[in-house]
Amino acid sequence: MIRFPSPRSRRLTILSLATAGLLLASTIAAPPGSAGVATAPSGTVETADTIPGVDEIRSSPNLKQVANLPKVAPLDATNSDLAFQSRYAFAGNYNGFVVYDISTPTAPTVVSRVLCPGSQNDISVHGDLLFLSTDSPRSDDSCASTGVPSTETRWEGIKIFDISDKANPRYIKSVQTACGSHTHTLVPGKDRRTVYVYVSSYGPSDTYVGCPRPHDSISIIKVPVTSPTDAAVVAVPNLFPDGGFEGVPGQKSATSGCHDITVYPSKNLAAGACMGDGILMDISNREAPRVINRVRDTVNFAFWHSATFNNAGTKVVFTDELGGGGAATCNETVGPNRGADAVYDIVGRGDNRTMVFRSYFKIPRPNADTENCVAHNGSLVPVFGRDIMVQAWYQGGISVWDFTDSANPREIAYWERGPLNAERLTGGGTWSAYWYNGYIYSNDMVKGLDVLKLTDWRTWTANLVRYRELNVQTQPSYLGG
Template sequence: MPTSPRPPRRSPLARAARLGIALTGAAALAIGLAPAAGAADTGGSGTDKSDNIEHVANLPKPEGFDSTSAYNTDLAFTGDYAIDGNYNGFAVYDISEPEEPELVTTVLCPGGQGDVSVSGDLLYYSVDYPRESADCGAAESTPADADAFEGMRVFDISDIESPEYVAAVPTACGSHTNSLVQGEETDYIYVSSYAPSDRYPNCQPPHDQISVIEVPKDAPEDAAVVSEPVLFPDGGNPPGTPSRETSGCHDITVYAEKDIAAGACMGDGVIIDISDPVNPEVVETVRDDNFAFWHSATFTNKGDGVIFTDELGGGAGATCNAETGQERGADAIFGLKAKPAKGDRPAKAELSFKSYFKIDRFQEDTENCVAHNGSLIPVKGKNYFVQAWYQGGVSVIDFNDLENPEEIAYFDRGPFTEDLSGSWSAYYYNGHIYSSEIQQGFDVLKVTDKRLKGAEDVEFHELNPQNQPRY
């Protein structure tokens, strides 16, 4: 794996190493430590699953993405296509027949993280560590180079078989993730990044901000940063607490219908008023001593609750075990009361803690496992959540009772010990669950559960899980 310029903003392994997290098994092997005693390389064999879920298809990572250091990452969907981000670029899959997906094309454009979002004919791709230039073939650069590029890449995917690279927008500290506020003529991209350093001219502390990029849909080549709102004017969660010091956000989920967003920002979980999309403002903050790193967020269907996830161990730790327990490396579920701004009255929000959820299928000490990316399953008026847990697999959770969530389906491969592995993102789209497996490719799952039957009536034409509609 290439040397990390800013370890906390790179791979889960690098983040864990920077944080001093003890690693065993696969993680230890990948950074040159001794493996755990008795660790075996099973290559992903020994699959376990519930009776109501089937693994219907898998496509291995394609050429150019097939090294263990080229991690598969996030997913976005448009029409009959799934777009799978990767540290080396992205792949497009035809999912018109979900049980027989086909690779359509790959775009080799290394930049790290590879978070993806789609909007009509445009695709947005996050670049999280510096390159010598914005060109797709540019070599990795030193972060001390003020001319280095990291930020957002914009592609025209009107010809899905031949995407065209149309714009590159540099942002402070690059782009770890991106989230959209979509309009008819203009998109706004909320760029989340973190871990500043005095040594890096393009990533100066305190970095209590996000970047907002405006993209004219009819002229995406003119995309540009239009604001850098400071979300934490008081500095956010301070150092010396159980949670990470806040120096930026990791991810933001937008609920446009209600003009709010939920931000997972290292040491803080926040609700953001986005009624003015260029100038978002935090209106509620929560902290939790059981949370190490506020990683991502998903609203309930009605927007009256939020699931926040904790990426304990930076994604590299084996934290799904009895020793870690059920309240760390978990989901935290909050009730939400939110009032939009009206006239001279500012927006208000209140979060109230309800419960934790964590898979109780303990994993081996070679398996990196922690709460990660997921999405709401579109059952009208109900709250079902599909979620990735790295090597903990894919879990389907019923959280209609916010105080008593329960797992109702799961798919879990056996250990993969050559490097980090597991499901990075798992999302529901038009009748199936799609999982971006870090090492083992593109997975398609089918859940047969009467509680989820209503989701089959919902047909998406586009889905970015971090841009959440109401069903």
């Protein structure tokens, strides 16, 4: 979400059947019992002709809600991102975070709630450590801090918690970063004794204390895993020596930092969504990422928000958060190519790799003008032999789409609620929708945690994969690299 004045370590295990799954990768057949799954012949799903009523739920036959856990005070502010570890889900909220037990996905329970205000509270986990992003000026770095004007900024950055006891997380360390931390990305060190945190932030101004112009960089925090209280900023690389895209006032954002970065550690790759630019980076040296290719879309993209690689690392999907998540952009007026995803093929090798545009994807259902709807956070579904992604669209709901053919992406499943208000635009909807160990988890900004089950012949092999830890912006490889 765009900030207005007042979007991860990998560990996985694969079931023994995964070896057999590799042999199926190029010739996947539907498992027994899949013949009854209803999908259109073209591979797309049937779309309802009318917009659902307030809070009315609609979906394709192959995607069903199995649980909802509403948010409660004091964590009743806006819900944000999700992270996963073993049988737990960790959900960010502008007032702190919630730890859920999801060992029974159809009946999740709350393990603990931690009150610690500081938007957005973007969240990730690594072993016994949990990281939170603070991107609003605070009176200090404590969980009892209060908001202050940007002209009086005293603290913004990363908070670190010890979560060895999930029922009683302990705040142990803070690290201040330039312009705060809108989002962050965990990057495992190659020695396993270190984890790095790539901090993305933006929005500098001449009057913003701690965030002056220009701001063309990210902050890199080095965290010794066994002594996390020694965490500190070790580098502030300038990713845009030329200043980046200059923007178009009122239409397209200028580059002044990055909104979000997704890393693919096993391939030493990262993709940065940086407001006005999309970048591909080599992260072989974790403390010195290098930009090897940069793309712009001056026709349709307004705000480069986030990125997702396919499993092979040969494609990247960028999202455009047109309107900052607060506008109704899933309608005929805006059209199919704005506020959408863009699929790029990655061609070439080494430093000669380039990103080549192939197509746009946007949900095919029109939303009401009372619904904020735009491309937002999603994750790759770990399917053998296909490129399939689940994605949040705020009040546009949740979409599952196939981009195996880069030039012709197709939706294969969807689930959505009707608007929160029939008379006026009222912000809400799903912030993040991620696949984790057989289910889709959604952190709805207003309605709380939703759990959904996808039953589709094209995705059944994803059930062979079991993650032990998942931070979506630290992309795992489920086929070993």
